Amino acid sequence: MTCKIDYQPAPDLLRDRVVLVTGAGDGIGRAAALSYARHGATVVLLGRTIAKLERVYDEIEAAGGSQPAIFPLNLEGATLKDFHDMADTLDKEFGCLDGLLHNAGLLGRITPFAQYDADLWEQVMQVNINGPIWMTQALLPLLQRSDDxxxxxxxxxxxRKGRAYWGAYAVSKFATEGFVEVLADELDSEPHLRINTLNPGATRTQMRRNAYPGEDPANLRTPEDIMPTYLWLMGPDSAGTHGQKIDAQPPRQP
Ligand SMILES: NC(=O)c1ccc[n+]([C@@H]2O[C@H](COP(=O)([O-])OP(=O)(O)OC[C@H]3O[C@@H](n4cnc5c(N)ncnc54)[C@H](OP(=O)(O)O)[C@@H]3O)[C@@H](O)[C@H]2O)c1
Known part of the structure; x- marks a missing residue:
């Protein structure tokens, strides 16, 4: 599985590209939005907490990046209509979409399956897989208009390998891998549109803290550390990489 942690992106790697990042207000999504903007992209910041998105917006502007856009959306309650309205807005504003990073995610609870709450299970599946799938369907025509x-x-x-107690989170990520295999196969005849999965690996964020409260975060890579792979996979240097399972960082030593 490819890992490009040593990749050296060109400063203008994403110039003239419009890239949507979900969960752009915090953690890995925030770092990706800032990093994509720093490399020239116009970034659409999607998330559920407007104040966090506004802070990222301000940081991009202060760094001299191309003016971003904020798209507040809670994936939990989002409907097909919301996704199609979003596609219409992006169409009017930009006319096409060159990148889509599905990053927003919900951990749910790490607990024995026998005690897993059914409503929480549905919530995790909605945010981690169902929402992203229908968002992708709505945005396909805009993505198909891009050259790359x-x-x-x-x-x-x-x-990629099941683990006890990880419940809906693990199942949603298996579904993600399966969905990408299916859609990648469908899109084989469209060389200008590629789709891959990216595993960030253990990264110093709030989600990781919630999953491993006893762990020393100082031993983990930060979201910024793993951005080389995120940039590589979003930009033209990964053209031809399609239907692959990518890792953002090398596996940790046990
Ligand atoms: N960190 C790791 O070690 C690690 C490892 C493997 C995979 N991942 C994956 O990497 C991605 C990012 O994780 P992270 O560690 O950066 O997590 P994080 O710090 O918890 O950030 C998650 C982001 O998703 C957003 N989000 C959550 N629920 C949402 C909803 N209903 N609608 C819209 N946005 C929502 C959050 O918004 P708010 O800030 O408003 O809550 C936040 O911006 C996730 O898909 C996660 O599964 C992370």
């Missing part, structure tokens, strides 16, 4: 579009679904180690 990259769609990235965020996976996880527990979406």
């Amino acid at each position: 579009a990259s769609v990235i679904f965020t996976s996880s180690s527990v979406g």
Whole structure:
């Protein structure tokens, strides 16, 4: 599985590209939005907490990046109509979409399956897989208009090998891997549109803290550390990479 942690992106790697990042207000999504903007992209910041998106917006502007756009949306309650309205807005504003990073995610609870709450299970599946799938369907026509579009679904180690107690989170990530295999196969005849999964690996964020409260975060890579792979997969240097399972960082030593 490809890992490009040593990749050296060109400063203008994403110039003239419009890239949508979900969960752009915090953690890995925030770092990706800032990093994509720093490399020339016009970034659409999607998330559920407007104040966090506004802070990222301000940081991009202060750094001299191309003016971003904020798209507030809670994936939990989002409907097909919301996704199609979003596609219409992006169509009017930009006319096409060159990149889509599905990053927003919900951990749910790490607990024995026998005690897993059914409503929470549904919530995790909605945010982690159902919402991203229908958003992708609504945005396909805009992505197909790009000369070189990259769609990235965020996976996880527990979406590639099951682990006890990880419940809906792990199942949603397995579904992510499966969906990307199916859609990649369908899109084989469209060389200008590629779709891959990306596993960030253990990364110092709030979600990781919630999953491993006893762990020392100082031993983890930061979201900024793993951005080389995120840039590589979003930009033209990964053209031809399609239907692959990518890792953002090398596996940690046990
Ligand atoms: N960190 C790791 O070690 C690790 C490892 C493997 C995979 N991942 C994956 O990497 C991605 C990013 O994780 P992270 O560690 O950066 O997590 P994080 O710090 O918890 O950030 C998650 C982001 O998703 C947003 N989000 C959550 N629920 C949402 C909803 N209903 N609608 C819209 N946005 C929502 C959050 O918004 P708010 O800030 O408003 O809550 C936040 O911006 C996730 O897909 C996760 O599964 C992470």
